[in-house]
Amino acid sequence: MMEGPFFGVYVHWPFCLSKCPYCDFNSHVRDQVDQRRWRDGLLRELRHYAARTPLRTVTSVFFGGGTPSLMPPDTVSDVIQAIKSHWTTGSDLEITLEANPTSVEAANFAALARAGVNRLSLGVQALDADALKFLGRNHSANEAIAAIELARRHFGRHSFDLIYGRPGHTVMAWREELGRALELAGDHLSLYQLTIERGTRFWRDHATGAFAMPDADTQAALYETTAELLAARGLPAYEISNHARPGGACRHNLTYWRYDDYIGVGPGAHGRFRDATNPAEKRATRQTSGPEAWLDLVEAHGHGTAEDTPVAADEAASEALMMGLRLTAGIDRTRFAANTGVALADAIDPAGLRRMVDGGFVVDDDTGLRATPAGLQRLNAVLATLGRT
Amino acid sequence: MTELSQIRNFSIVAHIDHGKSTLADRLIQTCGAVSDRDFHDQMLDSMDIERERGITIKAQTVRLHYKAKDGLDYVLNLMDTPGHVDFAYEVSRSLAACEGSLLVVDASQGVEAQTLANAYQAIEAGHEIIPVLNKIDLPAAEPDRVRQEIEDVVGIDASDAVLISAKTGLGVPDVLEAMVKRLPPPKGDRAAPLKALLVDSWYDPYLGVVTLVRVKDGVMRKNMRIRMMSNGSDYDIDKVGVFGPKPLEVAELGPGEIGFIVAGIKTISDCRVGDTITEEKRQAKESLAGFKPSVPVVFCGLFPVDAAEYEKLRDSLSKLRLNDSSFHYEPESSAALGFGFRCGFLGLLHLEIVQERLEREFDLDLITTAPSVVYKIALVDGTAIDLHNPTDYPEVMRIKTIDEPWIKATIIVPDEYLGSVLSLCQERRGIQQDLTYAGTRAMVVYQLPLNEVVFDFYDRLKSVSRGYASFDYEIADYREGDLVKLSILVNGETVDALSLIVHRSHSEHRGRVLCEKLKELIPQQLFKIAIQAAIGGKIVARETISALRKDVLAKCYGGDISRKRKLLDKQKKGKKRMRQVGNVEIPQSAFLAALKTG
Numbered sequence: 001m002m003e004g005p006f007f008g009v010y011v012h013w014p015f016c017l018s019k020c021p022y023c024d025f026n027s028h029v030r031d032q033v034d035q036r037r038w039r040d041g042l043l044r045e046l047r048h049y050a051a052r053t054p055l056r057t058v059t060s061v062f063f064g065g066g067t068p069s070l071m072p073p074d075t076v077s078d079v080i081q082a083i084k085s086h087w088t089t090g091s092d093l094e095i096t097l098e099a100n101p102t103s104v105e106a107a108n109f110a111a112l113a114r115a116g117v118n119r120l121s122l123g124v125q126a127l128d129a130d131a132l133k134f135l136g137r138n139h140s141a142n143e144a145i146a147a148i149e150l151a152r153r154h155f156g157r158h159s160f161d162l163i164y165g166r167p168g169h170t171v172m173a174w175r176e177e178l179g180r181a182l183e184l185a186g187d188h189l190s191l192y193q194l195t196i197e198r199g200t201r202f203w204r205d206h207a208t209g210a211f212a213m214p215d216a217d218t219q220a221a222l223y224e225t226t227a228e229l230l231a232a233r234g235l236p237a238y239e240i241s242n243h244a245r246p247g248g249a250c251r252h253n254l255t256y257w258r259y260d261d262y263i264g265v266g267p268g269a270h271g272r273f274r275d276a277t278n279p280a281e282k283r284a285t286r287q288t289s290g291p292e293a294w295l296d297l298v299e300a301h302g303h304g305t306a307e308d309t310p311v312a313a314d315e316a317a318s319e320a321l322m323m324g325l326r327l328t329a330g331i332d333r334t335r336f337a338a339n340t341g342v343a344l345a346d347a348i349d350p351a352g353l354r355r356m357v358d359g360g361f362v363v364d365d366d367t368g369l370r371a372t373p374a375g376l377q378r379l380n381a382v383l384a385t386l387g388r389t
Numbered sequence: 390m391t392e393l394s395q396i397r398n399f400s401i402v403a404h405i406d407h408g409k410s411t412l413a414d415r416l417i418q419t420c421g422a423v424s425d426r427d428f429h430d431q432m433l434d435s436m437d438i439e440r441e442r443g444i445t446i447k448a449q450t451v452r453l454h455y456k457a458k459d460g461l462d463y464v465l466n467l468m469d470t471p472g473h474v475d476f477a478y479e480v481s482r483s484l485a486a487c488e489g490s491l492l493v494v495d496a497s498q499g500v501e502a503q504t505l506a507n508a509y510q511a512i513e514a515g516h517e518i519i520p521v522l523n524k525i526d527l528p529a530a531e532p533d534r535v536r537q538e539i540e541d542v543v544g545i546d547a548s549d550a551v552l553i554s555a556k557t558g559l560g561v562p563d564v565l566e567a568m569v570k571r572l573p574p575p576k577g578d579r580a581a582p583l584k585a586l587l588v589d590s591w592y593d594p595y596l597g598v599v600t601l602v603r604v605k606d607g608v609m610r611k612n613m614r615i616r617m618m619s620n621g622s623d624y625d626i627d628k629v630g631v632f633g634p635k636p637l638e639v640a641e642l643g644p645g646e647i648g649f650i651v652a653g654i655k656t657i658s659d660c661r662v663g664d665t666i667t668e669e670k671r672q673a674k675e676s677l678a679g680f681k682p683s684v685p686v687v688f689c690g691l692f693p694v695d696a697a698e699y700e701k702l703r704d705s706l707s708k709l710r711l712n713d714s715s716f717h718y719e720p721e722s723s724a725a726l727g728f729g730f731r732c733g734f735l736g737l738l739h740l741e742i743v744q745e746r747l748e749r750e751f752d753l754d755l756i757t758t759a760p761s762v763v764y765k766i767a768l769v770d771g772t773a774i775d776l777h778n779p780t781d782y783p784e785v786m787r788i789k790t791i792d793e794p795w796i797k798a799t800i801i802v803p804d805e806y807l808g809s810v811l812s813l814c815q816e817r818r819g820i821q822q823d824l825t826y827a828g829t830r831a832m833v834v835y836q837l838p839l840n841e842v843v844f845d846f847y848d849r850l851k852s853v854s855r856g857y858a859s860f861d862y863e864i865a866d867y868r869e870g871d872l873v874k875l876s877i878l879v880n881g882e883t884v885d886a887l888s889l890i891v892h893r894s895h896s897e898h899r900g901r902v903l904c905e906k907l908k909e910l911i912p913q914q915l916f917k918i919a920i921q922a923a924i925g926g927k928i929v930a931r932e933t934i935s936a937l938r939k940d941v942l943a944k945c946y947g948g949d950i951s952r953k954r955k956l957l958d959k960q961k962k963g964k965k966r967m968r969q970v971g972n973v974e975i976p977q978s979a980f981l982a983a984l985k986t987g
Contacts, residue, residue, distance in 0.1 A: 010947060025948075193943040220938035241943050256947040270948040284951065319954050326945060355972055359915055379941040381915050384960045 005335070006059040007273075008255040009049075009083055011042060012266030013068040014291045017100075021136045021205070022163070024197035026268030026289045027066045039075040041298040043082050045265040045287070048303035050086035052275040053263060058087045060094040060252035063117070069099030073108055077115035094251045096121055101147030101160075102139045109147075113154040119250070120151045121190070122160040127177050131166055136201075148184045159188035159250065164222055166194050167211040171221050175229065182233050187248030191226050192241045193219065223377055240326050240376060257327050259320035259339045267294035267304065272311070272319075280341065282311040314388070316340040317347035322383055330363070330370020344369060352385040362386070391464045396645040397572045398466045398603070400483055400516075402507035403493035404500075404859060408523040411555040412493055412564070413451075413469050417634065419561050420453035420465070450601060450647055451634040457569045465568060466647040468588075470507075476735065479589075479715075480507060482662060484514040486588045486603035486647060489572030491564065492543075496522040496552070497529035499538045500827065502799045502861035508543045517572050520550035521564060526557055538827045577644025583607030583615070583668040586677050588647075590660035592711035596628070598654040602642065602666060605677060609642040609650060614669040618676040619661050623669050624652035657711055683715045685733025686794065686864060687740055687760050687843055688777045690721055690886060691747070692729030694754035694966050694977055699728045705751035706730060709743065716743055721778065725886045725968050725975065726756055731778055737843055754966075756977045758886045760843040765792040765867055779888040782874045785925055792867040794839040797822070799832065800850070802858040807831045809853035817841035818892060836865060840872075840890065875900050877907070878921040882971040886980055893924075901930040908932040910979040918973050 016027045061083055063076065080095060096119040097112060099105055109120070124144040126132050132141060139147075144160075151158040162181055164174050181189065196206045196213065205211060214222070227237055235243040239257060242250065255262050261273035261282075268289035274282055286307040288294040297304035311319070317340045324331035336344045348369070356362045361375030361382050375382045403409040453465040468483040470476075484490070490511040494504055511518055520539050522532050532552055539547040551567050553560030589601040602609065609615070613626045628651040630638045642648045654660060665676035693702045706718050717733035734740040740760060747753050764776040767789045776782060776791075798819075802810050804826075814821070814835045823834035837846075842862070850858050873896050877887040887907075891899050900922025907920050915937055922930040945953050967974035 008947075195943050216938060223939055240941055240945075253946060256945075256950070262947055264947065268948070270950065272947065272950065286951070315954070318958070319950050322954060322957055323945065323950065356915075359972070361915060377939045377941055378915055378937055380957070380960065381937055381940050383957055384964050385915070387957070387961050 004059070004258065004260055005338070006251060006255040006258065006260040006262075007053075007056045007087075008060045008062065008252045008260070008262035009046075009058055010252075010262055010264040010266075010269055010271070011046075011061065011063050011068070011079055012065060012264065012269040012287075013063060013071050014066040014267045014289075015070055016065065016067045017070070017138060018136070019201075021201035022194060022197070024200050025066070028291055030291070035072050035075060037295060037299075039072075039078055041295045041304075042075070042079055042265060044298050045303045046079065046082050046086065049263040049265060049271070052277075053087070053261075053273060054276055056087055056261070058083055058089045058093065060096070060255060062252040063095075063097040065098055067100050067105075068097050069105040069108060069112070073111035073115045076112055076117065080116040094119055096250065096252055098123060099147070099151075100137075100139065101144040103143055103146070106143075106147045106150050109150050109154045118155060119157040119159070120155045121250075122147055122151060122158065124148070124160040124181075125163045126166070127162070127180050128173075131163075134166060135163060145184060152186060157188065157248070158186045159190060160184070161190040161192060163192050163194050164226065165214055165219050167213060169214055169218070169222065171218070171225050174222055175225060178226065178229055182230075182235070185235065187235075187245040188250060189230070189235055189243045190241055191230070191243060193223060220377070227373065227377075236328070237376075238328050240379065254327075257323045258332075258335060259316075259323055260335075261339075267291045282316045282340070284309050284311050313341050314347075317342040318387060321347055321387065325362075325369070325371045325375075325379060325383065328370065328376065331368045333366075333368040336368065347388065348386050349388050352387070356382055356385055391643070391646065393577060393645045394574045395461055395463045396466070396575055397463060397489065397568050398468070398487040398575055398645065398647060399489045399491060399568060399572055400468045400470050400480075400487045400511070401491045401493055402470060402480070402484075402504075402511055403523075404495070404498075404503040404507075407493050407495040407498070407501070407504070408555045409493050410469070412491070412521070412523065412553070412561070413467060415555050415558055415561045416453060416465075416467060416565070417451060419558070419565065420455050449634070450632050452631040452647070455565050455569070458566060459569070463569055464646075465565070468647070476739070480510055481514070482588055484511055484516065485663075486586060487514075487516065488575055489517040489519065489568070491521050491568075492518050492539075492545075493521045493523050493555075494535055494539060496525045496532050496535050497527055499531075499535045499830065500542045500801065501859035502801050503859065505543060505799060505801075505832075506861040506863070508545070512545070518545055519564075519567050519571055520545065520547045522550050522552050523555050525552045526554040526559060534828060542825075542827050542832060575645030577604070578606045579608060579644050581606035582671045582673040583609060583613075583666065584673040584677060585609060585642075585666040587617075587660055587662055587664040587666055589662060590654075590657045590714075592657055596636070596651050598657055598660065599636075599649050599651055600654065600660055600666075601647070601649050603647050604642045604644055606644055606673070607668065608644075609648075609666075610640065615650075615652060615666050616669045616672060617659075617661070618665040618667055618673070622659065624654055626650050626652045657714055662714070683735060685715070685717050685735060685763075686839065687734045687736055687762060688731060689734075689740060689760045690723065690726065690729050690756075690758035690778070691718075691732050691744065692723065692726040692756045692758070692886075694756055696727045698753060701751070702730065702747070702753055702755075705747055705753060706732075708751070709746060713743070715739070723758075723780070723886045725884045725970050726758070726980070727968075729756075733777070737847065754977075756886075756968075756980045758980060759889055761890060762794050762839045762843060764872065764890060766790070767792075776890075779874055779890045780885045782888070782890065790869050791872045793870045793872060795865045795868050796837055796839050796842065796862040797865045798835045798837050798842070798860060798862040800835065800858055800860050801827075801830055801832045802854050804829050804831055806854040806857060807833070810850065810858055813846075813849055813853055817846060818894075837862075838868075838870065838892070839864070841892075873924050875903075876923045877903060878919075878923060879907075879911075879973045879975065880916070880919055880971050881921075882973075884970050884975065886968075896924050897922075897929045900924070904930045904932040907975075907979055908934055911973070911975055913937040914972075914974060916972050 014028050095117050097117045098121045101122050125135050127141045196202050230243045237243050238249045264271040269287045271285040288304040288306040294304035320340045333344050362371050401409045449469045451467050455463045455465050470480045470483040492508050536547040551563050584606040585602045585604045593599045611629050616623050630636050631648040667673040715735050718730040721731040722728050766774050768787050769789050819835040819837045825832050871893045873893050875889045875891050875896050877884045904920045904922050917936045918934040920932045921928050967976050
């Protein structure tokens with residue numbers, strides 16, 4: 001388990017053709033995007049962060065959004081080339097790009113692959129027409145299936161997302177939909193329980209009673225069904241919502257969950273990394289989220305950083321605990337200490353740990369700490385019990 | 390100094406909301422004690438909580454100058470007194486400093502329970518009483534009916550009651566004239582050795598301990614060395630003054646006068662209310678009749694929500710006690726709630742006020758346990774204990790008998806709600822003593838166990854009478870009762886802070902209600918939770934809270950860390966405010982709920 005440490009580069013493309021009602025990410029709809037300025041902006045901000053993290057070996061790149069499949073493939077290519085020129089990269093560099101499965105975007109897949117993207121993550125979200133309409137998606141189920149087929153052809157690896165626990169969703173309907181998804185799956189699937197986030201259209205609709213979410217028991221049953229079915233079909237969960245065949249886990253996301261270092265460029269991107277000036281201290285960075293404001297700042301100062309603060313040791317420990325226990329492999333004791341400066345045992349309330357171990361929610365052994373399946377699906381309560389504050 | 394014949398010392402007694410403070414305001418204004426610019430409503434209620442709730446908690450005094458129609462200048466000393474039963478003790482000592490009372494009665498509502506209780510206290514204190522009918526400007530005023538009611542129910546002559554509207558000032562000059570004419574002047578001998586009644590004392594941040602006195606004989610002056618007759622301690626007077634209503638230094642206080650002294654007294658516990666103050670050089674032979682000390686009748690535990698605030702709570706309690714010697718506290722520790730204090734109060738309102746002041750003035754978050762009364766337990770071995778806390782309830786085998794305090798309650802209620810009031814009293818083990826009518830209202834006297842009253846009796850009384858019933862009580866006696874300890878267990882562990890002592894006939898019902906309530910209030914947790922009510926070893930009620938089945942964030946990536954960690958920290962903080970019993974976390978609201986289940 002002690003591979004790494006990883007060092008990831010996240011690139012945020014903030015634009016979408018339309019805003020989905022469940023999405024609370026930093027995404028914006030614009031009629032026009034000055035592609036040249038945007039390419040230059042991303043490249044300049046990359047240079048800024050590269051200067052702060054020389055001599056690191058980049059292990060993954062992730063284009064997220066927004067909808068990065070709307071990026072001109074040339075921009076994607078330039079960003080990848082810049083990363084390769086600023087840092088050392090291994091031959092196994094993972095480069096993921098998030099894509100929407102519309103036919104328009106699918107037309108770009110070949111060019112994106114040529115640009116260097118070797119892993120495509122498709123926002124399919126549902127294989128059911130009514131559900132796609134409810135979720136405000138611009139594609140049909142058939143388009144999605146075609147896009148998955150195309151991704152299989154152009155990219156070494158591909159994954160797609162589905163959202164379950166939708167209003168009226170039953171275990172039976174979800175099993176059927178998952179069965180079809182598994183037929184299409186590559187080495188990876190992300191299966192998210194629908195969450196009503198503050199500030200979204202769903203939040204308002206839900207608050208006003210426009211729709212009702214499945215009750216707690218149904219939600220739990222949906223989650224349990226997912227875990228059981230995926231494990232039986234060879235893609236067990238390696239994280240709360242992520243499933244993969246052996247070796248298929250997304251390395252870039254593992255970087256987050258292991259609390260390894262990553263930088264984030266583009267509007268609203270976050271980073272957690274140790275820079276060259278103080279390799280013992282984790283820093284938290286956040287870029288300005290308004291696209292135009294970010295671009296203006298980058299052009300004026302070389303970067304659009306809104307926040308760049310040291311992460312206190314106890315905060316780092318608390319973050320690493322929260323992220324690490326999401327993984328079925330759990331937290332590696334050695335890596336935890338290396339990434340936070342705090343021994344795992346010191347980050348945990350001993351009485352709380354005892355109760356969680358006795359209750360069968362976590363396993364605590366020589367290598368580290370991990371949540372059991374029972375603990376994983378109740379992780380918030382487990383974390384609140386384990387945490388010191 | 391003022392001639393005795395030109396002094397009048399008086400109190401105003403009334404039921405809540407009958408206009409006592411408004412009349413006091415008007416008297417102050419009419420006598421020009423306060424400029425219009427400095428005037429505000431409820432002049433004499435200095436605490437925020439008094440103004441907001443429209444009640445008087447602390448007795449206050451003000452000296453008024455009045456030029457009467459006979460051409461003479463009079464000094465009128467007003468002692469404003471609390472109206473509520475909990476503060477009857479404060480009332481009694483204020484009354485002891487005066488010769489007369491204004492009995493204010495709302496001319497539309499008529500005599501209420503507190504009117505009666507306060508009027509009787511004034512009669513007992515030997516006061517001349519002037520009935521004052523207030524709010525006669527309101528269309529609903531019925532002065533004739535109310536006058537008759539005063540005669541029938543209180544039993545005093547109301548034929549020459551003064552009709553006023555304290556709000557508009559109508560009739561207020563008549564009140565002043567009536568006082569001069571009808572209230573007796575104080576008696577006293579200026580030449581005799583000093584004899585002054587210690588009426589009250591409090592801590593003032595600027596002056597230190599301020600002592601309110603009523604001089605009976607002799608004179609008090611600055612630099613005089615005085616002696617407290619109860620314990621022989623001596624002090625030098627630094628300041629002599631009166632309240633006008635602002636403190637104002639004067640040269641001396643003579644017989645019949647009410648004022649304050651500041652005498653280098655360190656803490657108010659050195660000032661025993663009711664004590665007699667004399668001069669060290671020339672001592673009085675006999676002391677004045679004192680008062681019985683106030684005795685707390687209701688007890689509860691106060692615990693900081695955040696255990697780290699224990700010290701702050703202790704400091705706050707000691708500060709509060711500087712101005713309120715009637716509440717008591719001592720350290721207590723609970724397995725469920727940690728360290729806190731067991732506090733004794735004069736009654737439920739007193740409890741509520743102290744709790745509210747601690748939360749507002751001292752910014753504390755508190756958990757209050759269910760109020761309990763003092764039980765007298767006779768043990769098989771012949772010894773006896775006073776039980777202030779259900780947690781200390783001895784083993785059943787050791788108990789011979791348990792006595793509980795009973796009260797005599799007077800309830801005045803419109804006829805249409807009488808039925809529901811009677812059944813409420815019956816339900817609470819009441820014994821009806823008397824039922825009389827005054828017009829369309831009934832006055833019912835009940836004997837009730839106090840432990841049934843501390844349990845949301847007021848709330849229920851208000852709701853069954855739609856707020857029309859008025860209630861007052863006095864402690865009567867102790868009687869043996871068939872009382873049992875009701876314990877609450879979560880996952881098999883007793884939650885000491887939720888224990889109650891209840892009558893056997895109510896125990897199962899109360900246990901059931903409490904379990905149901907706790908089921909609502911305790912959130913789902915990682916483990917299944919069994920809530921049980923037990924009497925002795927026997928389980929009488931049970932509820933189950935199923936275990937939390939799923940509680941996890943679906944998404945948490947690099948950009949979510951900061952936000953999600955804050956969310957989690959909030960959750961952790963929330964947990965910190967919960968109390969751990971075994972493996973169960975109990976929110977503070979669950980402890981508060983025990984107060985409210987009847």
